[in-house]
Amino acid sequence: MVERFVTAPIDELAVFHLKCLYALSQKRYNEAYQLQSALTQALTKIIQSQKEENWFLPVMYVVCLDLRTVAQKAESEKVGNTEKPGEILEKAAESLMGCFRVCAADNRSSEEDTKRIGMLNLVNQLFKVYFRINKLHLCKPLIRAIESSPFKESFSLSQQITYRYYVGRKAMFDSDYKAADQYLTYAFENCHKSSKRNKRLILIYLVPVKMLLGYIPKREVLEKYDVIQFWDLVEAVCQGNLKLFDELMEKHESFFIKCGIYLIIDKLKIIAYRNLFRKVYLILDKHQIPVEALQTALVSLGQTDVDLDETQCIVANLIYEGKIKGYISHQHRKVVVSKQNPFPPLTSLS
Structure with a gap:
């Protein structure tokens, strides 16, 4: 039926997409992932064959986003526990990298024609996978590719905000707090004011970075974005109250661990020591x-x-x-x- 209305090679994409949708409707997530993976590989070949065109990039963005989200669903299914934790997402990342390489290999200099304009979207999808499976070292070559790109300032603002959010988080884990502050501050200040959930996510990492650099956040900002857990911590550090600091670390332990900032927060204790000795x-x-x-x-x-x-x-x-x-x-x-x-x-x- 598809072949009657859609010509090759697009017909193959349509068939995989419809089959994937059906598998999802039946909650067969592993099967859906296999189909979406095949769809992504077929799409990669099409993009590669379009030497002088980049009009297919918006389709690629949607297909790659779907691949990541379906892979996450399949990870939660794990039929028979045959896969290791994160194995499906790792395979999905390999497919995403295939698309990334095709875009990065386009040497045309015109912003309107080159596929390199699609690199940042793919990098952000890969970041989300690598952070989820805790393989942050794989982010380094991607960051290098974006930072050296002549189209660095031409990417959409939303993509730049996402990119800086993840690069800021990586810099924080690498103890490069100046860089983390720079990237996360850009992400927070440029994130749309109505996106409170995203602003809150950024603040969870920006607040401890700012505190490690000696800046104290305002209570009203913490209240506005529902991260008031940090305020008592701010007071404990400023007062040099180590007893309160330890109590708060225990009280909010699950929150700090879930966000991956427990060890970063623990480093604030050295500032509490300094304030007590003062x-x-x-x-x-x-x-x-x-x-x-x-x-x-x-x-x-x-x-x-x-x-x-x-x-x-x-x-x-x-x-x-x-x-x-x-x-x-x-x-x-x-x-x-x-x-x-x-x-x-x-x-x-x-």
């Missing part, structure tokens, strides 16, 4: 601070297992990171801080 310095009002005084402050806030040696290690880390200006006199068990700006503003270190 309070001790202000109370004693002298530039030679006994290590015992710092340990007493730690113990009073629930860090009962911290001895003098570990306290010195915490101080040494703060000095190394530039959060305290001074040195440790091991002979006298004292921290000697600078007479000028001993606790530099955190924003000046970022």
Whole structure:
């Protein structure tokens, strides 16, 4: 029936698509994935054969999006547990890479004609797969390809926002907080104001990055986008209240782990240490601070297992990171801080 109305090679795409829809309606997700995968491979050949045209790109975007979403459905089905976790998504990524390579290989310089204008859409689909199966190292060559593209500024704003969101997250996991701040801030500021869900997703990663760089988020922003979990954390860090910090880490543990930011949030504890030691310095009002005084402050806030040696290690880390200006006199068990700006503003270190 399809062949009577649709000519080759498009007829093959239509047949695979209709069969896939039927399999989905029957909730046979593994079968649907196999059909969608075959559809994607057939489409890749068509695009490759269109040497001087790129009008088929919008079809490619839809087919690749469907492939990823159907693969996710098939992952949840796992008939007979024959596949390893993430195996179906990995295979889907291989098909997506096939489309990406065809687009990247188009050397035409005209923005209206080249298939390279479709690269970012595919990169974003691949990012979503790689983040889901925790293979972030595979993002690196894709980022390099986009950053070196002459069409970098010509991609649609929505695609650029998605791209920067994922690159910002990867930079955060790589501990490159300046880059993470740059990419995630762009994504948040350019995301449409009505897209509250997307803005919330971006803030979940942007807030801890900003805090690690010494910037404090406003409570009204956290309330507006329903990430108020961070506000108590902000107060605990600013006050140097380690007891409250530990309680909040335990209280919101499942949320932080689900979002993949638990270890990033835990790094904020070093700032809480810095703020607590600054309070001790202000109370004693002298530039030679006994290590015992710092340990007493730690113990009073629930860090009962911290001895003098570990306290010195915490101080040494703060000095190394530039959060305290001074040195440790091991002979006298004292921290000697600078007479000028001993606790530099955190924003000046970022």
